[in-house]
Amino acid sequence: MSNDKQLTAEDLEFLGRPLYGFLTVAGGPQPSQPRPVWFEATADGKIQLTTEPDALKVRRLRRDPRATxxxxxxxxxxxxxxxxxxxxxxxxxxxxELTARMAGRYWDLNDQARADQLAQMLTIDNLRVVIHPESVRRLAI
Structure with a gap:
Protein backbone atom coordinates (compact mmCIF):
# COMPACT_ATOMS: atom_id res chain seq x y z
CA MET A 1 0.00 0.00 0.00
CA SER A 2 1.30 3.45 -0.81
CA ASN A 3 0.31 6.99 0.13
CA ASP A 4 0.70 10.09 -2.03
CA LYS A 5 -0.84 13.51 -2.51
CA GLN A 6 -1.78 12.97 -6.13
CA LEU A 7 -3.11 10.36 -8.50
CA THR A 8 -0.57 8.51 -10.63
CA ALA A 9 -0.91 7.56 -14.30
CA GLU A 10 -1.71 4.01 -13.14
CA ASP A 11 -4.42 5.34 -10.81
CA LEU A 12 -5.95 7.35 -13.65
CA GLU A 13 -5.96 4.28 -15.90
CA PHE A 14 -7.74 2.25 -13.20
CA LEU A 15 -10.20 5.08 -12.48
CA GLY A 16 -10.93 5.35 -16.21
CA ARG A 17 -12.88 2.11 -16.00
CA PRO A 18 -16.67 2.26 -15.51
CA LEU A 19 -16.53 1.28 -11.84
CA TYR A 20 -18.62 2.69 -9.01
CA GLY A 21 -16.92 4.97 -6.55
CA PHE A 22 -18.00 5.25 -2.94
CA LEU A 23 -18.26 8.80 -1.63
CA THR A 24 -18.24 9.67 2.05
CA VAL A 25 -18.69 13.23 3.25
CA ALA A 26 -17.91 14.71 6.66
CA GLY A 27 -20.41 16.24 9.00
CA GLY A 28 -23.69 15.36 10.58
CA PRO A 29 -24.51 13.72 13.90
CA GLN A 30 -24.72 10.22 12.41
CA PRO A 31 -21.71 8.12 11.35
CA SER A 32 -20.65 8.69 7.76
CA GLN A 33 -22.61 6.67 5.23
CA PRO A 34 -20.76 6.01 1.95
CA ARG A 35 -22.83 6.17 -1.22
CA PRO A 36 -22.04 4.59 -4.60
CA VAL A 37 -21.62 7.20 -7.33
CA TRP A 38 -20.68 7.60 -10.93
CA PHE A 39 -17.47 9.59 -11.26
CA GLU A 40 -14.84 10.86 -13.63
CA ALA A 41 -11.13 11.25 -12.88
CA THR A 42 -9.77 14.33 -14.62
CA ALA A 43 -6.45 14.49 -16.46
CA ASP A 44 -5.14 16.85 -13.77
CA GLY A 45 -5.86 14.31 -11.04
CA LYS A 46 -9.15 15.40 -9.51
CA ILE A 47 -12.31 13.33 -9.01
CA GLN A 48 -15.61 14.80 -10.15
CA LEU A 49 -19.21 13.72 -9.92
CA THR A 50 -22.65 15.26 -10.19
CA THR A 51 -25.52 15.39 -7.76
CA GLU A 52 -28.91 16.99 -7.32
CA PRO A 53 -28.74 20.41 -5.65
CA ASP A 54 -30.95 19.41 -2.71
CA ALA A 55 -29.00 16.23 -1.87
CA LEU A 56 -27.96 15.74 1.76
CA LYS A 57 -24.31 15.43 0.69
CA VAL A 58 -24.46 18.95 -0.77
CA ARG A 59 -25.73 20.40 2.51
CA ARG A 60 -23.03 18.55 4.43
CA LEU A 61 -20.27 19.56 2.01
CA ARG A 62 -21.31 23.21 2.26
CA ARG A 63 -20.82 22.97 6.06
CA ASP A 64 -17.61 20.93 5.87
CA PRO A 65 -16.01 20.40 2.44
CA ARG A 66 -14.03 17.28 3.37
CA ALA A 67 -14.75 14.02 1.55
CA THR A 68 -13.26 10.61 0.95
CA GLU A 97 -21.89 17.86 -19.74
CA LEU A 98 -20.33 15.69 -17.04
CA THR A 99 -23.65 13.91 -16.44
CA ALA A 100 -23.96 13.15 -20.17
CA ARG A 101 -20.35 11.88 -20.40
CA MET A 102 -20.75 9.64 -17.38
CA ALA A 103 -24.05 8.23 -18.65
CA GLY A 104 -22.27 7.28 -21.89
CA ARG A 105 -19.57 5.59 -19.83
CA TYR A 106 -21.89 3.62 -17.54
CA TRP A 107 -24.86 2.93 -19.82
CA ASP A 108 -25.53 1.81 -23.37
CA LEU A 109 -27.25 4.95 -24.65
CA ASN A 110 -28.45 3.05 -27.75
CA ASP A 111 -30.94 1.51 -25.31
CA GLN A 112 -33.92 3.86 -25.61
CA ALA A 113 -34.91 3.43 -21.97
CA ARG A 114 -31.43 4.56 -20.87
CA ALA A 115 -31.44 7.44 -23.37
CA ASP A 116 -34.82 8.55 -22.02
CA GLN A 117 -33.52 8.27 -18.45
CA LEU A 118 -30.53 10.45 -19.35
CA ALA A 119 -32.84 13.03 -20.97
CA GLN A 120 -34.82 13.14 -17.71
CA MET A 121 -31.64 13.52 -15.67
CA LEU A 122 -30.59 16.46 -17.83
CA THR A 123 -33.77 18.37 -16.95
CA ILE A 124 -32.39 18.81 -13.40
CA ASP A 125 -29.89 21.60 -12.74
CA ASN A 126 -27.34 19.28 -11.15
CA LEU A 127 -24.23 20.40 -9.36
CA ARG A 128 -20.67 19.27 -10.03
CA VAL A 129 -18.66 18.19 -6.99
CA VAL A 130 -14.89 18.13 -7.40
CA ILE A 131 -12.61 16.38 -4.92
CA HIS A 132 -9.15 17.94 -4.71
CA PRO A 133 -6.84 15.17 -3.47
CA GLU A 134 -4.83 15.84 -0.33
CA SER A 135 -4.11 12.16 0.35
CA VAL A 136 -4.17 9.25 -2.11
CA ARG A 137 -3.76 5.68 -0.94
CA ARG A 138 -3.71 2.64 -3.16
CA LEU A 139 -3.15 -1.08 -3.30
CA ALA A 140 -2.64 -3.20 -6.39
CA ILE A 141 -1.78 -6.89 -6.04
Whole structure:
Protein backbone atom coordinates (compact mmCIF):
# COMPACT_ATOMS: atom_id res chain seq x y z
CA MET A 1 0.00 0.00 0.00
CA SER A 2 1.30 3.45 -0.81
CA ASN A 3 0.31 6.99 0.13
CA ASP A 4 0.70 10.09 -2.03
CA LYS A 5 -0.84 13.51 -2.51
CA GLN A 6 -1.78 12.97 -6.13
CA LEU A 7 -3.11 10.36 -8.50
CA THR A 8 -0.57 8.51 -10.63
CA ALA A 9 -0.91 7.56 -14.30
CA GLU A 10 -1.71 4.01 -13.14
CA ASP A 11 -4.42 5.34 -10.81
CA LEU A 12 -5.95 7.35 -13.65
CA GLU A 13 -5.96 4.28 -15.90
CA PHE A 14 -7.74 2.25 -13.20
CA LEU A 15 -10.20 5.08 -12.48
CA GLY A 16 -10.93 5.35 -16.21
CA ARG A 17 -12.88 2.11 -16.00
CA PRO A 18 -16.67 2.26 -15.51
CA LEU A 19 -16.53 1.28 -11.84
CA TYR A 20 -18.62 2.69 -9.01
CA GLY A 21 -16.92 4.97 -6.55
CA PHE A 22 -18.00 5.25 -2.94
CA LEU A 23 -18.26 8.80 -1.63
CA THR A 24 -18.24 9.67 2.05
CA VAL A 25 -18.69 13.23 3.25
CA ALA A 26 -17.91 14.71 6.66
CA GLY A 27 -20.41 16.24 9.00
CA GLY A 28 -23.69 15.36 10.58
CA PRO A 29 -24.51 13.72 13.90
CA GLN A 30 -24.72 10.22 12.41
CA PRO A 31 -21.71 8.12 11.35
CA SER A 32 -20.65 8.69 7.76
CA GLN A 33 -22.61 6.67 5.23
CA PRO A 34 -20.76 6.01 1.95
CA ARG A 35 -22.83 6.17 -1.22
CA PRO A 36 -22.04 4.59 -4.60
CA VAL A 37 -21.62 7.20 -7.33
CA TRP A 38 -20.68 7.60 -10.93
CA PHE A 39 -17.47 9.59 -11.26
CA GLU A 40 -14.84 10.86 -13.63
CA ALA A 41 -11.13 11.25 -12.88
CA THR A 42 -9.77 14.33 -14.62
CA ALA A 43 -6.45 14.49 -16.46
CA ASP A 44 -5.14 16.85 -13.77
CA GLY A 45 -5.86 14.31 -11.04
CA LYS A 46 -9.15 15.40 -9.51
CA ILE A 47 -12.31 13.33 -9.01
CA GLN A 48 -15.61 14.80 -10.15
CA LEU A 49 -19.21 13.72 -9.92
CA THR A 50 -22.65 15.26 -10.19
CA THR A 51 -25.52 15.39 -7.76
CA GLU A 52 -28.91 16.99 -7.32
CA PRO A 53 -28.74 20.41 -5.65
CA ASP A 54 -30.95 19.41 -2.71
CA ALA A 55 -29.00 16.23 -1.87
CA LEU A 56 -27.96 15.74 1.76
CA LYS A 57 -24.31 15.43 0.69
CA VAL A 58 -24.46 18.95 -0.77
CA ARG A 59 -25.73 20.40 2.51
CA ARG A 60 -23.03 18.55 4.43
CA LEU A 61 -20.27 19.56 2.01
CA ARG A 62 -21.31 23.21 2.26
CA ARG A 63 -20.82 22.97 6.06
CA ASP A 64 -17.61 20.93 5.87
CA PRO A 65 -16.01 20.40 2.44
CA ARG A 66 -14.03 17.28 3.37
CA ALA A 67 -14.75 14.02 1.55
CA THR A 68 -13.26 10.61 0.95
CA UNK A 69 -13.71 8.52 -2.14
CA UNK A 70 -12.75 4.91 -2.84
CA UNK A 71 -12.93 2.67 -5.90
CA UNK A 72 -12.19 -1.07 -5.82
CA UNK A 73 -11.81 -3.69 -8.50
CA UNK A 74 -14.74 -6.08 -8.92
CA UNK A 75 -14.88 -9.55 -7.41
CA UNK A 76 -12.95 -12.02 -9.53
CA UNK A 77 -10.11 -9.59 -10.29
CA UNK A 78 -6.91 -9.18 -8.35
CA UNK A 79 -7.27 -6.79 -5.43
CA UNK A 80 -6.87 -3.19 -6.55
CA UNK A 81 -8.22 -0.07 -4.95
CA UNK A 82 -7.60 3.67 -4.85
CA UNK A 83 -8.74 5.93 -2.01
CA UNK A 84 -8.74 9.73 -2.20
CA UNK A 85 -9.29 12.17 0.65
CA UNK A 86 -9.48 15.91 0.23
CA UNK A 87 -11.51 19.06 0.15
CA UNK A 88 -14.31 19.64 -2.34
CA UNK A 89 -15.68 22.44 -4.42
CA UNK A 90 -19.26 22.62 -5.64
CA UNK A 91 -20.56 24.49 -8.68
CA UNK A 92 -23.00 24.12 -11.54
CA UNK A 93 -20.56 24.82 -14.36
CA UNK A 94 -20.03 21.70 -16.46
CA UNK A 95 -22.48 19.56 -14.50
CA UNK A 96 -24.78 18.75 -17.42
CA GLU A 97 -21.89 17.86 -19.74
CA LEU A 98 -20.33 15.69 -17.04
CA THR A 99 -23.65 13.91 -16.44
CA ALA A 100 -23.96 13.15 -20.17
CA ARG A 101 -20.35 11.88 -20.40
CA MET A 102 -20.75 9.64 -17.38
CA ALA A 103 -24.05 8.23 -18.65
CA GLY A 104 -22.27 7.28 -21.89
CA ARG A 105 -19.57 5.59 -19.83
CA TYR A 106 -21.89 3.62 -17.54
CA TRP A 107 -24.86 2.93 -19.82
CA ASP A 108 -25.53 1.81 -23.37
CA LEU A 109 -27.25 4.95 -24.65
CA ASN A 110 -28.45 3.05 -27.75
CA ASP A 111 -30.94 1.51 -25.31
CA GLN A 112 -33.92 3.86 -25.61
CA ALA A 113 -34.91 3.43 -21.97
CA ARG A 114 -31.43 4.56 -20.87
CA ALA A 115 -31.44 7.44 -23.37
CA ASP A 116 -34.82 8.55 -22.02
CA GLN A 117 -33.52 8.27 -18.45
CA LEU A 118 -30.53 10.45 -19.35
CA ALA A 119 -32.84 13.03 -20.97
CA GLN A 120 -34.82 13.14 -17.71
CA MET A 121 -31.64 13.52 -15.67
CA LEU A 122 -30.59 16.46 -17.83
CA THR A 123 -33.77 18.37 -16.95
CA ILE A 124 -32.39 18.81 -13.40
CA ASP A 125 -29.89 21.60 -12.74
CA ASN A 126 -27.34 19.28 -11.15
CA LEU A 127 -24.23 20.40 -9.36
CA ARG A 128 -20.67 19.27 -10.03
CA VAL A 129 -18.66 18.19 -6.99
CA VAL A 130 -14.89 18.13 -7.40
CA ILE A 131 -12.61 16.38 -4.92
CA HIS A 132 -9.15 17.94 -4.71
CA PRO A 133 -6.84 15.17 -3.47
CA GLU A 134 -4.83 15.84 -0.33
CA SER A 135 -4.11 12.16 0.35
CA VAL A 136 -4.17 9.25 -2.11
CA ARG A 137 -3.76 5.68 -0.94
CA ARG A 138 -3.71 2.64 -3.16
CA LEU A 139 -3.15 -1.08 -3.30
CA ALA A 140 -2.64 -3.20 -6.39
CA ILE A 141 -1.78 -6.89 -6.04
Missing amino acids: FVVASPVGEREHWVSVAGSTTIDSEGAQ
